[in-house]
Amino acid sequence: MTPVNLEAVQGNVLAGFNTAHQVFLGLRLDNDADLAPVRALMAALAGQVTSHAEVRRDRELMKDSANNIGRSWLCVGLGQALLKRLRPDVTFFSKSFRNGYAARRFFLQDPSQPDDWRFEGSEANRLDMLYIVAGNDRGSTQEAAANHLVRAAEAGFARVWQEDCARIPGDREHFGFRDGIAQPRPALGHGDDPDNAQAPGQFVLGYPNALGDVPPDLFSGARLFSDAGSLMQVRRLVQRPDAFHGFCRDVAARLAPGWPGLMAEQVAAIIVGRWPDGTLVDTNSDDLMAALDELDDFDFSVPAQATGCPTGAHIRKTNPRRGPSDQSVPDHQRFLRRGIPFDNGPGDRGLLFVAFQSDPELQVDFVTANWMNSDSSPGVGHDILVGTTPGPRAIDVGRNGTSVRIEGDDNAWIVPNGGAYLFVPGLPALAALEAAPGAVNATMLSMVGRVRSGLFDLTQRSRGL
Numbered sequence: 187m188t189p190v191n192l193e194a195v196q197g198n199v200l201a202g203f204n205t206a207h208q209v210f211l212g213l214r215l216d217n218d219a220d221l222a223p224v225r226a227l228m229a230a231l232a233g234q235v236t237s238h239a240e241v242r243r244d245r246e247l248m249k250d251s252a253n254n255i256g257r258s259w260l261c262v263g264l265g266q267a268l269l270k271r272l273r274p275d276v277t278f279f280s281k282s283f284r285n286g287y288a289a290r291r292f293f294l295q296d297p298s299q300p301d302d303w304r305f306e307g308s309e310a311n312r313l314d315m316l317y318i319v320a321g322n323d324r325g326s327t328q329e330a331a332a333n334h335l336v337r338a339a340e341a342g343f344a345r346v347w348q349e350d351c352a353r354i355p356g357d358r359e360h361f362g363f364r365d366g367i368a369q370p371r372p373a374l375g376h377g378d379d380p381d382n383a384q385a386p387g388q389f390v391l392g393y394p395n396a397l398g399d400v401p402p403d404l405f406s407g408a409r410l411f412s413d414a415g416s417l418m419q420v421r422r423l424v425q426r427p428d429a430f431h432g433f434c435r436d437v438a439a440r441l442a443p444g445w446p447g448l449m450a451e452q453v454a455a456i457i458v459g460r461w462p463d464g465t466l467v468d469t470n471s472d473d474l475m476a477a478l479d480e481l482d483d484f485d486f487s488v489p490a491q492a493t494g495c496p497t498g499a500h501i502r503k504t505n506p507r508r509g510p511s512d513q514s515v516p517d518h519q520r521f522l523r524r525g526i527p528f529d530n531g532p533g534d535r536g537l538l539f540v541a542f543q544s545d546p547e548l549q550v551d552f553v554t555a556n557w558m559n560s561d562s563s564p565g566v567g568h569d570i571l572v573g574t575t576p577g578p579r580a581i582d583v584g585r586n587g588t589s590v591r592i593e594g595d596d597n598a599w600i601v602p603n604g605g606a607y608l609f610v611p612g613l614p615a616l617a618a619l620e621a622a623p624g625a626v627n628a629t630m631l632s633m634v635g636r637v638r639s640g641l642f643d644l645t646q647r648s649r650g651l
């Protein structure tokens with residue numbers, strides 16, 4: 187297997203920043219703005235964006251010191267409109283990226299109205315660039331974001347959205363559940379891949395995917411431009427914990443006559459598929475605790491685990507784990523989740539959901555439209571937690587040979603108000619945006635061997651290639 191060039195891939199994609207604080211900075215460029223300063227900014231950013239290799243090196247350093255990276259990390263994504271101006275010769279295969287989230291929302295059954303969105307709701311808050319600035323100290327992360335904003339403004343960008351996000355202690359999301367446990371493990375080809383690692387091309391363009399192909403990432407344009415890049419979906423999901431927990435209390439009261447002792451917390455755990463601490467639910471057991479050494483080490487081909495976790499539970503709708511209705515290529519649809527909670531006070535707290543993959547149509551969009559919003563696939567039942575299917579929704583819960591039904595109305599506890607797809611370029615591609623298209627092809631060609639062989643390194647990067 188060709189090892190993944192870890193100096194070229196952005197660090198938030200495969201390693202995940204996972205820092206205590208992250209500032210999301212959404213930027214827009216006027217349609218008639220001069221591109222020369224933008225190109226210069228791209229070259230500068232290629233020296234500032236944090237690569238996978240840098241994240242790894244910093245993490246090694248952190249093992250010996252306080253839990254602080256001491257500096258901020260940066261991830262940059264580019265929107266379709268800006269990319270079209272910088273590289274008119276390049277057209278991405280991905281429909282989601284080309285058409286944008288506002289157009290995709292019908293397919294995804296996102297019921298929200300773009301007028302209410304914090305970003306990408308209209309031309310005025312279009313995301314041409316998205317910075318994710320990450321660090322473990324709030325003040326210095328915000329300061330770094332402010333500095334990035336100054337430089338972006340000098341190149342002509344205006345801020346259209348900013349979100350200051352922070353992890354909740356215990357890695358909880360706002361309903362109180364531990365999040366970010368289950369992740370696919372990409373095979374990086376550097377000798378330390380776990381047994382069940384997934385083909386890197388599932389997450390990074392230019393490498394073989396689960397089928398063994400390097401899929402055509404671009405309709406047209408220099409093929410290498412997309413190499414080492416990834417496609418991000420970001421969604422702003424406001425959560426209403428009171429509505430969710432109130433619903434769980436009502437269900438527990440309604441079902442209590444047939445299920446003595448059923449608690450609201452259990453109902454919530456059944457809907458998620460895990461207890462708040464991450465333990466897998468087991469509806470056949472009175473305490474509902476399944477003893478697993480590793481929170482992610484289970485599989486629905488194992489009968490006890492398959493019968494104890496409802497097919498409509500959120501974690502099972504989004505990842506059937508080789509259960510009876512899994513896809514023919516198991517795990518083909520998985521993506522890397524890099525979301526983080528935001529909290530602007532009651533009424534405006536939730537999850538900034540972030541997914542990285544090479545093909546959103548087959549990954550996050552597929553899971554959303556075909557599984558989360560289906561009552562029959564990959565298993566029977568709705569994803570009551572996050573799914574947005576209109577009309578009555580229900581999960582059937584197997585319990586020691588009998589079946590109990592949890593019925594829910596329209597999802598009243600998650601209110602989406604923003605969504606976007608961005609291309610997260612590899613560092614060589616970002617550097618190459620310095621040049622106009624004609625010249626870019628030559629630059630890109632000269633880069634071919636270096637990117638592929640892993641010789642593209644920080645020294646070249648700091649010279650801006």
Ligand code: HEM
Nearest residue numbers: 359363364365366367368423501504505537539553554572
């Ligand atoms: C506010 C909205 C959401 C909440 C509160 C939420 C909550 C959770 C929780 C508590 C878990 C279990 C912890 C873990 O395995 O990491 C989980 C897992 C997961 N969620 Fe969500 N989620 C939300 C939105 C979404 C969306 C929009 C998707 C997109 C399809 C999604 C896909 C997944 C996937 C793929 C898993 C891992 C399943 C597995 O592999 O076991 N989630 N989510």
